[in-house]
Amino acid sequence: MKGIQRRRWTQTALVVAAGLALLAPVGAAGEKADKKADADGKKGEVIFLKAPSGAGYVAANDVNDEGQIVGFASSDYARALRWNSPDSVPVELPALPGEDGSWAGFMNERGEACGYSGHGAVIHAVVWDTKGRVESRHPNIAGYDASALYAINSKGDAVGYAYDTTGAVGFALMPLYAPEKGAASLLPLDLDRYYAYGLATSINKHGRACGFAPEITDGRYHALVWDDAGQPVDLHAEILAAVGGIVVATEAWKVLDSGEVVGVATDYPTRSIGWVWDEDHGVRILADDGSALVTAWGGAGKRIVGFLDAGFWEGDLGAGRAAVWERTEDKKGTKGWELTLLPTPTGYEAMTPTSCNTSGAIVGAARDGAGVVRGWYLKPKK
Numbered sequence: 001m002k003g004i005q006r007r008r009w010t011q012t013a014l015v016v017a018a019g020l021a022l023l024a025p026v027g028a029a030g031e032k033a034d035k036k037a038d039a040d041g042k043k044g045e046v047i048f049l050k051a052p053s054g055a056g057y058v059a060a061n062d063v064n065d066e067g068q069i070v071g072f073a074s075s076d077y078a079r080a081l082r083w084n085s086p087d088s089v090p091v092e093l094p095a096l097p098g099e100d101g102s103w104a105g106f107m108n109e110r111g112e113a114c115g116y117s118g119h120g121a122v123i124h125a126v127v128w129d130t131k132g133r134v135e136s137r138h139p140n141i142a143g144y145d146a147s148a149l150y151a152i153n154s155k156g157d158a159v160g161y162a163y164d165t166t167g168a169v170g171f172a173l174m175p176l177y178a179p180e181k182g183a184a185s186l187l188p189l190d191l192d193r194y195y196a197y198g199l200a201t202s203i204n205k206h207g208r209a210c211g212f213a214p215e216i217t218d219g220r221y222h223a224l225v226w227d228d229a230g231q232p233v234d235l236h237a238e239i240l241a242a243v244g245g246i247v248v249a250t251e252a253w254k255v256l257d258s259g260e261v262v263g264v265a266t267d268y269p270t271r272s273i274g275w276v277w278d279e280d281h282g283v284r285i286l287a288d289d290g291s292a293l294v295t296a297w298g299g300a301g302k303r304i305v306g307f308l309d310a311g312f313w314e315g316d317l318g319a320g321r322a323a324v325w326e327r328t329e330d331k332k333g334t335k336g337w338e339l340t341l342l343p344t345p346t347g348y349e350a351m352t353p354t355s356c357n358t359s360g361a362i363v364g365a366a367r368d369g370a371g372v373v374r375g376w377y378l379k380p381k382k
Helices: 012-018 236-243
Strands: 036-040 044-048 057-063 069-074 078-083 091-093 101-107 113-119 122-128 134-137 146-152 158-163 173-178 199-203 209-214 221-226 232-234 249-255 261-266 272-278 282-285 294-300 303-308 321-329 335-342 348-356 362-368 373-380
Touching: 069 113, 069 362, 069 373, 078 113, 113 158, 122 158, 122 173, 146 173, 173 209, 209 261, 221 236, 221 261, 236 249, 236 261, 236 272, 236 282, 272 303, 282 335, 294 321, 303 348, 303 362, 321 362
Parallel strands: 057 101, 057 348, 057 373, 078 101, 101 146, 122 146, 146 199, 173 199, 199 249, 221 249, 249 294, 272 294, 294 348, 321 348
Antiparallel strands: 036 044, 044 373, 057 069, 057 362, 069 078, 069 101, 078 091, 101 113, 113 122, 113 146, 122 134, 146 158, 158 173, 158 199, 199 209, 209 221, 209 249, 221 232, 249 261, 261 272, 261 294, 272 282, 294 303, 303 321, 321 335, 348 362, 362 373
């Protein structure tokens, strides 16, 4: 893709966009003692999730309002996991028959999870039902032999991408819409304006989706939100104007049920800025503490989560500090987003949140001094 500055995917999961070779079987599920840390006097207590035995990398990707959690573990093969509560033993979400790896990225309020299953570089979008069984395998769209789902809403509608690993339609990765009922399809993307290398990252309960794709004229990623008519709206110019034009690419990672879109503006290695957009207020920059790298990618209700300094960067946790922004409103009705940093628990070098629920529970991953990565759950303080 000449002319496109290929992004070092921010989240571990997005490495699959270039064709992830799924890793090897995790050992049989077993318990490890929970470790707890007082994360913050206001926010609550961090509980480290039980991990399958033998797994050196365990991450929690999402939590719903029932306190159910999904994520994955890996030693050699990646395995999708579900925790029915923060203190439960993880249940493995099965791969498709004949495939040896799986990954789960999102769970809706009904308890359905979505992600993918695969073998080698070819992966297939999967929805798991409320009991952890494979509910549906996403059918391949003509010309695209791989697919993955990144988000599923309370109605069961899901989004992600379809990918061509064979070259049959060129080097193509296209945003995908998979409704609960009916045939899956590609989300509209004007290929006269954008390269075929985009994806949809989130969908809210109203069916509005967001994501990003690289524009042909500048080769940079542009944040997109698909409107109520299903057409992409490019937020790139508005975001660049708000941040003063000091970055070159924009990405939309989460669309809240309120319609607000959360994302990051970046020049890739040295600078990134978190932002929130909505139709009434336009772009608002998320507060930081002067850090050069600020990423926002998850949220629910009145909260947004992300990290400062570093984080999931080419599959590593970097040295990220967990950040939470909460919506505030003054007497005049002016809305803002107040930043709170979650202290990294003793014995850990990095802590990155990935998602939260409307009650204030937050999940993510943390790396200790030995390089072991553990999933965690922040129990909100009442």
